[in-house]
Amino acid sequence: MNGVHKDRIDEFLGKIGQIDAQFGPLPSIATAQRRRCWAQQIVSSLRRISYTDTLLMRRVNAARCDPHSGIFDPVRGALHFQRSGQLDEAVWLTFVLTHFGKHAVDEWKLAANVYGSFSVGPVWTFAQYTADRAGFENMLAANSGRLADANISGSFSNHRKFQSKKHQAIAKTFRTYYEWQTEFGGFRDRMIATHASFGQEPEAAFDALYKSMKGVFGFGGGRLGRFDFLTMLGKLQLAPITPGSVYLDKATGPLAGARLLFFGDRDHHITGRALEPHVDALDGVLGVGKQVIEDSLCNWQKSPDVYEYFRG
Secondary structure, three states, rough: OOOHHHHHHHHHHHHHHHHHHHHOOHHOOHHHEEEEEEHHHHHHHHHHHOHHHHHHHHOHHHHHHOOOOOOOOHHHHHHHHHHHHHHHHHHHHHHHHHHOOEEOEEEEHHHHHHHHHHHHOOOOOHHHHHHHHHHHHHHHHOOOHHOOHHHOOOOOHHHHHOOOOOOHHHHHHHHHHHHOOOOOOOOHHHHHHHHHHHHHHHHHHHHHHHHHHHOOOOOOOOOOOHHHHHHHHHHHOOOOOOOOOOOOOOOHHHHHHHHHHHOOOOOOOOOOHHHHHHHHHHHHOOOOOOOHHHHHHHHHHOOOOOOOOOOO
16 A cells, blocks of 8 residues: 555554553454554545545546446446436436446446346336336346356346345345335435434434335345445435444444454354444544444454455
């Protein structure tokens, strides 16, 4: 890492030292090597998460929305829709990019194939899906063989690797998500209803939306899909929300990291719900936000002694 990043690593090494003073000595970060490794993961998480801040300042080519284009990028595509005044399209494409994720090798291939009908049918924008939901499910069924072959369809990202590529599962995810986005009309109506019931404080609104997504297939049963989707909405400025917690209940990697940090054991019996307040309190020392804390702990626990770069 360059000098700027080294300075930030040194900054977080100092803050990690303050954690001992607040929480008591933590054996899991007693060595200088482990402290540095976690500090490096914090800086890496900050760099990944701040990437969208850079995009917000750049122009976006309309082709970024087109899954048939060689430069398809649904993150930038969502920004293009937002700037064109198409909020529902922007939020819908954010759902698509979150559900499939960006694979380390295939990148957006799977998202492009499903969103773009494997290049032999319509692009399933929010408007197109609204107009022909049965057509979308028929397209998935017709391409079930292609979906099963990762060489053709592409793969889910690491965060989404346990999702099913069966056409019925993808259809159910899209159907239940669409019902969530349109429950009050459009997404703007959903936000108005959320603010009316829970207030406009960004953390309270995030929590209300997080809980409201329990019925979305492939998102509601765990927490990572919901957490990633909603944090992306906030980062892209599609919704005035920010996580006020790491949401450790039903977490895997972040919970293992938190258990390792506080108890020296990834498989400690403490539940995510019980540990969550302690992990949330780390932000009072580190001051990086809940997403950076959960992301850095997740990656640190994979290799606590030797820094490894992870795409997410």
